[in-house]
Amino acid sequence: MKSLKEMINPLSTSFISQCKTLVGADNVIFDPERLRVYECDALAALRALPLMVVLPETVEQVQSLLRLCHQHNVPIVARGAGTGLAGGALPVVNGIVLGLSKMHHILKIDSHNRTAQVQPGVRNLAISEAAKPYGLYYAPDPSSQIACTIGGNIAENSGGVHCLKYGLTVHNVLQIKLVTIEGELLTLGGNGLDASGYDLLAIAIGSEGLLGIVVEATVRLLPIQPCTQVLLAAFNSIEQAGNAVAAIIAGRLVPAGLELMDNAAIRVTDAFVHANYPLDAEAILLCELDGLSEQVEADVAKATAILQANGAVEIRTAKDEKERKLFWAGRKAAFPAVGRISADYYCMDGTIPRKHLAKVLTQINQYANDLGLKVVNVFHAGDGNLHPLILYDASQPGEYERAEQLGGQILELCVAVGGSITGEHGVGVEKLNQMCVQFSTAELQQFERLKTAFDSKNLLNPGKVIPSLHRCAEFGQMHIHNGQLPFPELERF
């Protein structure tokens, strides 16, 4: 029979005391004030207090903890630095949070094989810092790279400005060690290009903590490029800028980064960091090219010609490293800059075919107008990855709800034109409804079966990423995979 205490807190005293024995009492958090640190990730609009936070320090502790949770049917939400934007690390109220911040050691930099072997709590930027003496770096660079951890990057398959050329996390991780809910330690992937058996490495990357807990990763390091140059091009219309992006890609250039900012973004960031952006431009493109200096020189000439041919009214080339950093300053400060002019903002993340850039941006602004909201657009144009920042004020009744509605509309628009509801932030809880739009019933059922193959009790990050068919029925949304059933208002696409 359950004790009274167990009826109040569903964690049994036996479970709690075993956790304390496993990781030490100092690494178990109960105090509500300290728990509050863990109540949300960077999707701060959604919050929930976990029953307990556990901070293991070794692989063996993680194995034992998961075995214990499995035995006691306790749900677990893994957490890195909590910088995720889709609520993937939002706690569940009947479960615990497994914080990986104390597993933060770089185990090995192997310059010979150009790899780094790291624990999950190592910060993204710390890998590049440790590799720098060898002339190497880790390529994926989320905006949060100073804080976010490699474990979180793997969970969300994070990207960044440079993933156009260098790929997402999945393209830069060679091997992970994953602890299953039953406490088994699996080694997935390897140092070679190919591995035998099903590609469990790829399926674990981006699985948002639903399949297992990453306790170690071996990542690929790249040589630091000898030369980098940035072009800033201004346009009188978003459409021209969008076409220039398509032309650059079609022109067989592979920029290290290719970013677009609309007029609202130009003004708000320039006011903050004084990047000397052309304030009257409807859009600017930042195009970074890297490689050997001769290669960069040739690429700059080619990109300049393409930008001119596509109507750029002004093209600047950074004259030195200082100016290159200034060109990027506005782009990189976009989030805090928006924070200065709006009480709250909501950063969306969807991907569309590049050719639809201009039309989709126009439609997003139309949706925003209809809801009385404002959107600032800064995004990875080169790979069609949009990041509309929806401005709202949570203190105004109904504004948050309208922001959420607009976010949903934007994602569904991405699907309707043949795109995806994520670019690099993951689904988390934020995009559950839009998963119903993106995928068919058969596809969602296959996801479910896969989850069961890893976690039959549904204890790992339950309720995230894969919506139940019941939820989809309630959401009442038709499946419009790859634009086969476009919305009526999208007939012009």
Add this chain to the structure above:
Amino acid sequence: MKSLKEMINPLSTSFISQCKTLVGADNVIFDPERLRVYECDALAALRALPLMVVLPETVEQVQSLLRLCHQHNVPIVARGAGTGLAGGALPVVNGIVLGLSKMHHILKIDSHNRTAQVQPGVRNLAISEAAKPYGLYYAPDPSSQIACTIGGNIAENSGGVHCLKYGLTVHNVLQIKLVTIEGELLTLGGNGLDASGYDLLAIAIGSEGLLGIVVEATVRLLPIQPCTQVLLAAFNSIEQAGNAVAAIIAGRLVPAGLELMDNAAIRVTDAFVHANYPLDAEAILLCELDGLSEQVEADVAKATAILQANGAVEIRTAKDEKERKLFWAGRKAAFPAVGRISADYYCMDGTIPRKHLAKVLTQINQYANDLGLKVVNVFHAGDGNLHPLILYDASQPGEYERAEQLGGQILELCVAVGGSITGEHGVGVEKLNQMCVQFSTAELQQFERLKTAFDSKNLLNPGKVIPSLHRCAEFGQMHIHNGQLPFPELERF
């Protein structure tokens, strides 16, 4: 009650007649003479006659056929061009072969997005031929590219000489349409870098026909490089050549291809194609560099310096396209050249960390000597992917068995030094025993659960890739994942 006829052929008359109705009688093969074409793939030492071969022409036919097989519990082996080297398309005697050769249309070349949308039976090289007018090509280039199909490439996650720089099939396929055993059509992946939900695309690629049937693929096309150059370097020892490979990679060059041939391979291929190779060299390296001409020039200079510093006794640079092709001629003709001097040969495929190249090759030759066999080594040195060709004569009693034994020893050696039992050929039936060596019980169980999540009746290519735990117990091999438990004879590694 089963009719007498059904007792002889387990396919029911109702099943057969429904198949004929679905795809037309002309597309159903029963005649033993015509069935014989399908009795093996390029691992010709293993043969089995299927009960029937069906050749669908449309996606809908594949869906209906799988639904029918699911209903009647009929095992299915999918087949592309039958060029696989690990027996992945070996028929099962109680099942049918689903040949995809009639689904061979290129549906779309999209130069704007640099993609090709193709049916599974399209030949690898046909994609590049169709893309050539746009200045584009499809990068993965298995030796069999003139014949092998993209469906088979996806099933085996095929590589090729250029995958060092451009990746395996998994790095070059953006989207597939997969029919499940229940006849559902799933769309996996998309045109963007990221996709929401679990990465079913990656798990389907390389799953060797065990999870579903690929009926369409969208692949990435790359710009044809403006300039290509090849260096040929000769060495007095395998060890020096191996060290040169490691130094080139550590020197931050990314050659398009980096191939090693040992003395046996040099002599046998030169005698066949007269490539003018240095016959006394213990090893030659072929190092291909591509890009903008200035980049290639700089890379050639850098590679030359590294090769010299690592003891190359002769370095040749191809003076024109004709000589470049001649440099490659021996490497590309290695298989038929070996066929001229040996009644039979068995091509192995394993991957090792580059730093162990020399030691592993020495050990392979030792194993071969002990078994009275000869091995010719040609391989993708840049990514540590070995292809020892074991020479034997099947007409001599016991020779095939010894060749198989040597193959197993080589694969287990790869695992012992931290490598993998596949580089690009897949597991098929050939490497089932070595899967027991590569993976732990927990890992194999996870593979099994994953299979069940896609194909709970185990009808898709049954008996391939993932060994049963029972088989592993019989094989009696210890799990030596990542060299944690090296063989006694490997103590010096």
